[in-house]
Structure formats: C-alpha cells, structure tokens
Amino acid sequence: MITIGRRIAEALAMRGWKQSDLARRMSVQRGTISNWINEKYEPNPESLERLAEVLNVNTAWLAGYESPISRDNQYSTTGREERIEEAILISYRAADPVTQSIIRKILEIDL
Secondary structure, three states: OOOHHHHHHHHHHHHOOOHHHHHHHHOOOHHHHHHHHOOOOOOOHHHHHHHHHHHOEOHHHHOOOOOOOEOOOOOOOOOHHHHHHHHHHHHHHHOOHHHHHHHHHHHOOOO
C-alpha cells in the first residue's frame, strides 16, 4: 500500500503547494507536515480528514488505498471512467518533464 506521506507529497505537487502552504491552511506547524511526509508520524483520523478536505482529495486515497482521488466522487460508484481519466491526468501533471515526454511519445501525442 502507498503511504500517507507519499500521498500528501503527491497532492502537494499536484497543486503546486509547498509544505508551508499546507501548514498555513491547516493551522499547524510546517514541521508537522514534514513529519507526516517523512513518515515520522501519521496524522490522527481527524487530521487525516482535515488534510483530505484542505487538499480536496478522497480520504481513502490519501490514506493510501486504491480509490478515486477526487473528493467529489468518494462515495459514488458511477462515473468510474471519468475518475480514472481524472487520476491519469493528475498523475501526468505531477510527473517530471522527462516522464511527461515519455508518456506523450508512448501515446503518440504531440503537444
């Protein structure tokens, strides 16, 4: 299973936020965010839910489970293809430029 720390880092990268941005929005110390990302500690259930809310992601996804990333669809069983497309697009945007280039070549997409 993917770790909470890794998912927090991924969600930050998707939004272009720094740890300090998240800390400010959550009203916690930046060190707290760093400890979560570096897996020194895990957020308690209330903090995990608040993280998901602030990052606008599904709580189960943030916890490392295979589930839709979108918070809007976290209780829905319809629209699976749209959620998959959204997850792919978000992952592509979070990838480094070299990886994005490789993906475009594999898919034969000229952007």
